[in-house]
Amino acid sequence: MRILVTGGSGYIGAHVCRLLRDRGDHVVVVDDFVTGIRDRVAEFAQLELSLAEPGAADAVAAFAREHAVDAVIHFAGRKQVAESVEHPLMYWHDNVAGLAAVLEACAASGVEAFLFSSSAAVYGDALGHVAEGAPCTPVNPYGASKLAGEWLTADVARASGLRATSLRYFNVAGAGWPELADTAVLNLVPMVMERLAAGEAPRIFGDDYATVDGTCVRDFVHVLDLAEAHLAALDALAGAPSSTHHVFNVGTGTGSSVRQVVEGVRARWPNSAPDSPPVPAAVVEPRRPGDPAEVVADPSRIAEALGWRARRTLDDILDSVVGACD
Ligand SMILES: NC(=O)c1ccc[n+]([C@@H]2O[C@H](COP(=O)([O-])OP(=O)(O)OC[C@H]3O[C@@H](n4cnc5c(N)ncnc54)[C@H](O)[C@@H]3O)[C@@H](O)[C@H]2O)c1
Known part of the structure; x- marks a missing residue:
């Protein structure tokens, strides 16, 4: 075509x-x-x-x-x-x-x-x-x-x-190839990476939602x-x-919490040198206005009509971008 x-x-x-x-x-x-x-x-x-x-x-x-x-x-x-x-x-x-x-x-x-x-x-x-x-x-x-x-x-x-x-x-x-990774810092994963790269604590906005760990859940x-x-x-x-x-x-049909994502990035963050400072822990700040607690796709329609299903997990996403930055 x-x-x-x-x-x-x-x-x-x-x-x-x-x-x-x-x-x-x-x-x-x-x-x-x-x-x-x-x-x-x-x-x-x-x-x-x-x-x-x-x-x-x-x-x-x-x-x-x-x-x-x-x-x-x-x-x-x-x-x-x-x-x-x-x-x-x-x-x-x-x-x-x-x-x-x-x-x-x-x-x-x-x-x-x-x-x-x-x-x-x-x-x-x-x-x-x-x-x-x-x-x-x-x-x-x-x-x-x-x-x-x-x-x-x-x-x-x-x-x-x-x-x-x-x-x-x-x-x-995530990224399929390192050179195609998202360079904008607008979404959660790039935001967490930007904070860690600056030696600063990643921020979590609200941990008192009615979700699995209190933080917002997204797909x-x-x-x-x-x-x-x-x-x-x-x-x-x-x-x-x-x-x-x-x-x-x-979407995948599976939710991941903000804390899961933040901890996933932290766990992969390179700090192998003996004198490296510890990877900063997340800090919890007040909720941001307008953030719904949990939003996850129901992907049934695209699966039925087109046979498409997401094959990759949150770990695959984080491996594809965090591993690529060291
Ligand atoms: N990234 C996301 O999480 C996300 C989620 C939902 C929907 N979308 C939609 O997917 C599309 C692509 O998103 P992305 O993340 O690749 O964004 P991006 O900013 O990386 O890419 C947008 C592209 O469009 C070009 N562009 C913008 N305005 C233009 C104009 N007026 N004329 C010609 N070119 C123009 C930009 O130069 C850029 O190459 C957008 O329409 C966005 O709204 C993105």
């Missing part, structure tokens, strides 16, 4: 590009490199472009035609919850207008298959095991922009014949499992009827 990947130089996009290349697909990338890293996609044809700028749809359509693209995977977007609260217009503009431009380019260039990066943030404050039919009530502009993106994709699919899938990622972590999915879910979804789209839009959770 010939696949155009937007945001291919980002953390998740780069993993998917590599798996596609490894199985013999032809990959081309559209990215403005605002958070992506050029070296991750040096081997692929590229169009450097900000998707939310005027004229983007025409430029992407021309690039897709030039490379005879069959399918588009749309990762490009902004993903920082706190930033979205401060700059909602930027999030609606980049995440929704950017998506609209890509969908317009698909129509103009005859691309019929489309994958959209959505997020468990669409569920807002949901608790426990969350299936796709749970109410979607996002609690920040980032989550709202992802839900709007799903709706836009569904509307366009209905009207145009596009075959589309939105994947709602849970907590993505951590290995980025390679997530990347494989994209390949499964893409392959399924090839045989799907036109005008379809499916939504799938991508």
Whole structure:
């Protein structure tokens, strides 16, 4: 297949590009490199472009035609919850207008298959095991922009014949290759590693939740499992009827507590020299507002429809990134 990947130089996009290349697909990338890293996609044809700028749809359509693209995977977007609260217009503009431009380019260039990066943030404050039919009530502009993106994709699919899938990622972590590891410090594992690298104690926000050890519980999915879910979804789209839009959770179905993750990183932290100071122990701070106690994917739908299941564990995730930094 010939696949155009937007945001291919980002953390998740780069993993998917590599798996596609490894199985013999032809990959081309559209990215403005605002958070992506050029070296991750040096081997692929590229169009450097900000998707939310005027004229983007025409430029992407021309690039897709030039490379005879069959399918588009749309990762490009902004993903920082706190930033979205401060700059909602930027999030609606980049995440929704950017998506609209890509969908317009698909129509103009005859691309019929489309994958959209959505997020468990669409569920807002949901608790426990969350299936796709749970109410979607996002609690920040980032989550709202992802839900709007799903709706836009569904509307366009209905009207145009596009075959589309939105994947709602849970907590993505780990690395398939050290050079593709997440360089942003926005999620728990990189945050703990950053503190330890500075010789500081990792922080746990609240240990009095009604969970297994009192700390928040989340569903951590290995980025390679997530990347494989994209390949499964893409392959399924090839045989799907036109005008379809499916939504799938991508998670493991198993929760891990914040304390488990912190202790897992600490246990792997290199301090082998005889005079090394001990690895700092975690400190517990007050709860952060808006953190639900437990959010875990119900991944039954994607298992039944696509045969995809996460194969890697929290230990695999931590081994892939903590071991890679010494
Ligand atoms: N990482 C996660 O935990 C997570 C969870 C749920 C959903 N997602 C979604 O997955 C997607 C990829 O996330 P990631 O972790 O790889 O993020 P990332 O920041 O590493 O990658 C995003 C990529 O998109 C590019 N980009 C951003 N805005 C652009 C624009 N307007 N035009 C062109 N390129 C643009 C960036 O340069 C970068 O290469 C995002 O849409 C994100 O919202 C990520």
